[in-house]
Amino acid sequence: MQEPVTVDRETANRELLDFVFAWPKWFFATTGLLGAVITLGLIIFLLLMIFGLQLFGYAHPVYWGFPVVNFVFWIGVSHAGIMVSAILRLAQAEWRRPVTRAAEVLTIFSLMTAMTFPIIHSGRPWRTLYWEFPYDWMRGIWPNPRSPLVWDPAAIFTYLTSTVMFVYIALLPDLALARDRVKNPIGKAVYGVLSLGFRGTTRQWRIQAIAGILLSALILPIFVSVHSIVSWDFAVTIIPGWHNTVFAPYFVIGAVHSGVSAVVTVMIIMRYAFGLKNFITKDHIDSLARLLIIVATVWLFFFMLDFMFGLYGTEPAEVDTWQRRLMEPPWTAIAIIFIITGYIIPVGAWLFRRVRRNFFLMFVTTILVNIGMWLERYMIVIPGLERKSNLTFQYGDYLPSAAEFGIIAAQLALVIAGFLVFSKLLPIMPAADIKEGQILRDEIKVGRARVPATMREA
Amino acid sequence: MSARDSDRKRELLGLYNEPDDAADAVSRLRGAGFGGTDIEIISATPYPEGAFGEQHAKHRLFAFPFAGAACGLAVAIAWHIGAQIALPIVTGGKPIVAVPAIIQVLYEGTMLGAVLFTVLGVLFESRLPDGIGVYDDRIADGLIGVSVMARERRIPDAQIALEEANAVDVLNKDGSLMRPAAASP
Numbered sequence: 001m002q003e004p005v006t007v008d009r010e011t012a013n014r015e016l017l018d019f020v021f022a023w024p025k026w027f028f029a030t031t032g033l034l035g036a037v038i039t040l041g042l043i044i045f046l047l048l049m050i051f052g053l054q055l056f057g058y059a060h061p062v063y064w065g066f067p068v069v070n071f072v073f074w075i076g077v078s079h080a081g082i083m084v085s086a087i088l089r090l091a092q093a094e095w096r097r098p099v100t101r102a103a104e105v106l107t108i109f110s111l112m113t114a115m116t117f118p119i120i121h122s123g124r125p126w127r128t129l130y131w132e133f134p135y136d137w138m139r140g141i142w143p144n145p146r147s148p149l150v151w152d153p154a155a156i157f158t159y160l161t162s163t164v165m166f167v168y169i170a171l172l173p174d175l176a177l178a179r180d181r182v183k184n185p186i187g188k189a190v191y192g193v194l195s196l197g198f199r200g201t202t203r204q205w206r207i208q209a210i211a212g213i214l215l216s217a218l219i220l221p222i223f224v225s226v227h228s229i230v231s232w233d234f235a236v237t238i239i240p241g242w243h244n245t246v247f248a249p250y251f252v253i254g255a256v257h258s259g260v261s262a263v264v265t266v267m268i269i270m271r272y273a274f275g276l277k278n279f280i281t282k283d284h285i286d287s288l289a290r291l292l293i294i295v296a297t298v299w300l301f302f303f304m305l306d307f308m309f310g311l312y313g314t315e316p317a318e319v320d321t322w323q324r325r326l327m328e329p330p331w332t333a334i335a336i337i338f339i340i341t342g343y344i345i346p347v348g349a350w351l352f353r354r355v356r357r358n359f360f361l362m363f364v365t366t367i368l369v370n371i372g373m374w375l376e377r378y379m380i381v382i383p384g385l386e387r388k389s390n391l392t393f394q395y396g397d398y399l400p401s402a403a404e405f406g407i408i409a410a411q412l413a414l415v416i417a418g419f420l421v422f423s424k425l426l427p428i429m430p431a432a433d434i435k436e437g438q439i440l441r442d443e444i445k446v447g448r449a450r451v452p453a454t455m456r457e458a
Numbered sequence: 459m460s461a462r463d464s465d466r467k468r469e470l471l472g473l474y475n476e477p478d479d480a481a482d483a484v485s486r487l488r489g490a491g492f493g494g495t496d497i498e499i500i501s502a503t504p505y506p507e508g509a510f511g512e513q514h515a516k517h518r519l520f521a522f523p524f525a526g527a528a529c530g531l532a533v534a535i536a537w538h539i540g541a542q543i544a545l546p547i548v549t550g551g552k553p554i555v556a557v558p559a560i561i562q563v564l565y566e567g568t569m570l571g572a573v574l575f576t577v578l579g580v581l582f583e584s585r586l587p588d589g590i591g592v593y594d595d596r597i598a599d600g601l602i603g604v605s606v607m608a609r610e611r612r613i614p615d616a617q618i619a620l621e622e623a624n625a626v627d628v629l630n631k632d633g634s635l636m637r638p639a640a641a642s643p
Contacts, residue, residue: 166573
């Protein structure tokens with residue numbers, strides 16, 4: 001680290017809990033605005049239940065549209081959050097300390113948002129429940145428990161539960177800190193109950209350290225399995241453009257690409273909105289940008305594999321799908337935008353140290369990545385379905401409706417609102433972890449240079 | 459004081475500004491005959507193990523994920539195979555229980571069990587939830603607490619050991635300040 005976090009204990013306590021105990025005006029304005037957008041989404045959802053999926057721009061044979069694209073997108077964003085946190089914990093990377101909590105919380109809210117999309121996609125939410133838990137025994141109609149559509153809820157439920165548990169265990173010391181610092185008796189009681197009487201004994205700290213590593217080690221395989229299973233929703237079908245063995249790693253690395261970018265975006269917003277300039281430094285985004293260069297390049301490799309495998313077999317349906325994706329309007333334009341925003345501009349920019357250490361440019365480039373990655377999912381889902389096969393007698397193009405755009409806006413607002421409310425109620429940075437970094441931090445003199453020397457717990 | 463009262467254990471808490479003073483307090487308490495699980499260090503920040511000369515805490519946290527994984531796998535098998543057998547699905551002559559199609563769910567069940575048991579293990583090994591013992595909010599500001607469980611008749615020894623290590627304050631279980639040992643009658 002060139003620019004380590006250096007704050008004394010008092011400043012750390014004050015600044016990390018400042019937003020939890022303060023009520024800035026912008027918080028009310030922002031939550032009000034987000035609430036309005038979420039309400040709009042709820043109204044659309046209500047209309048959807050009354051009028052059905054005709055509100056969406058589906059046209060035979062395309063019945064998987066924006067909801068499925070967004071499901072894959074938000075699952076992807078959710079992935080890198082926990083991946084960043086877990087890998088950095090396992091690797092005991094010192095610079096992880098201010099990053100982990102925000103990454104984990106982003107995972108929770110994007111995953112919760114992703115879970116709503118299959119329900120919206122079904123058009124009849126009560127039937128979704130029936131497909132998973134066939135409660136109506138008298139009808140004699142049984143869902144197939146072997147369907148890949150059962151894998152998804154199993155994987156996502158496991159992932160969400162594990163992430164919530166992971167965050168809660170890591171939160172215990174900070175809940176105890178909030179309990180000790182809050183003046184309001186109700187707040188003190190609530191934080192007291194939530195912290196479970198955590199006092200910070202040597203035993204509790206020891207178990208905390210081991211728990212972080214143990215839970216990280218358990219969550220990483222779950223993280224890989226979840227997006228693999230999401231990819232199998234497509235890959236186990238016989239739809240051209242979907243039926244591909246490379247889909248699982250391709251989806252996982254794509255998820256990491258969009259998710260790590262989202263973590264950077266969120267951290268930059270937090271730095272300014274929550275006054276965390278002392279904790280989120282240029283070194284953090286620089287380190288994440290270097291990680292992103294590698295991730296993005298691996299993702300591009302898998303994209304090329306997907307393309308190559310599609311053409312290599314010279315199967316007409318596959319070749320047609322790729323021709324549609326790359327050579328026919330409007331897909332050509334979408335493909336160009338997605339490659340430029342998902343890889344060429346950001347990675348080209350991140351090769352320069354000045355860009356990696358510039359908050360504004362990193363904010364812009366990481367947003368671009370997520371625009372590109374969203375378009376990538378759109379390109380995966382729709383063109384394969386838009387193909388006219390032998391028994392397709394009715395044929396139309398899918399054109400997303402205003403209702404679908406409304407749902408997307410509402411879900412984005414839901415993720416931001418969830419993150420904001422969490423940050424208002426609970427410390428968004430692990431105060432104990434950051435203070436531990438201060439205790440262990442030291443510098444040694446090598447020649448005329450002073451370099452960080454950090455002792456780590458084994 | 460009856461013999462029963464003098465045998466009852468009470469917790470004292472010494473507060474220190476510096477880790478060195480807290481480590482000194484631990485040494486003095488050991489010298490005064492306190493040891494084992496009687497002495498606890500309380501801090502708002504994790505310090506490296508052994509920084510205060512405290513004993514390493516033994517735990518069995520690593521056993522919990524294995525037990526959880528076994529339970530999770532068992533539940534996933536029972537639920538999934540049970541569903542396939544219970545629901546009258548037409549399989550066209552194929553096996554009723556299809557392992558390749560359920561292996562993903564078995565995997566997720568196993569991992570979920572492992573995570574849930576690990577969390578339970580963390581709470582159990584951290585001795586949580588716990589009605590909070592002797593504590594002071596100033597620990598959150600950076601003071602380091604050294605708590606000692608002492609029998610009533612040994613309270614003065616513990617108090618002296620804590621005070622001689624430059625304690626900022628020595629507190630009773632109820633959080634009240636103890637009168638300095640030198641000023642006690």
